[in-house]
Amino acid sequence: ILFFVLCLFLFSYERFKDSGRWELQGLLFAFCGVFLDAIGVLLTKYGFENHPEVTGTQANYLRILASLATFLVMAPFLKVQLLKGWQRLILKEKSLVIVASLSGTFLSLVFYMQAIKLGKLATVTAIILTDPMIATLLECIWLRRPPSRWLVWAMVSFGCAMFCLFY
DSSP states (O other), X not given: OHHHHHHHHHHHHHHHHHHSSOOHHHHHHHHHHHHHHHHHHHHHHHHHHHOTTOOHHHHHHHHHHHHHHHHHHHHHHHTOOHHHHHHHSOHHHHHHHHHHHIIIIIIHHHHXXXXXXXXXXXXXXXXXXXXXXXXXXXXXXXXXXXXXXXXXXXXXXXXXXXXXXXX
């Protein structure tokens, strides 16, 4: 746990070095999101255990419907201008949004739901911890920039945490 916290600190410290400000608001939103996701994962696992005939894909569709229903109820209060934003995008950006939504949201959640159904909850959630490292490495590749020294130290800390977790 200490290595994971150190990894988080190093990510935040790198941003602090660049901007002179800590990302407290982002961290608080992230913790709230993780907490709510953990509740969702726990309830999903409970649902799978009580209804083994439900597949990961079906569970994902239920999550999509629940998200859409919540969005429709909250949209008037959030003042989201979804269509205006979509219309401002050029064709290449629209294609990127569609591909990112398909792979980063739909397909990843199908695999995630199946992992929750089949795997031990502690193991599945531990593997999910690799997400920030993979995303950061992909960002370095995508932007064609080498990782900063803080990112390297965060990766070392993350590697130590994973080693402790599995061994």
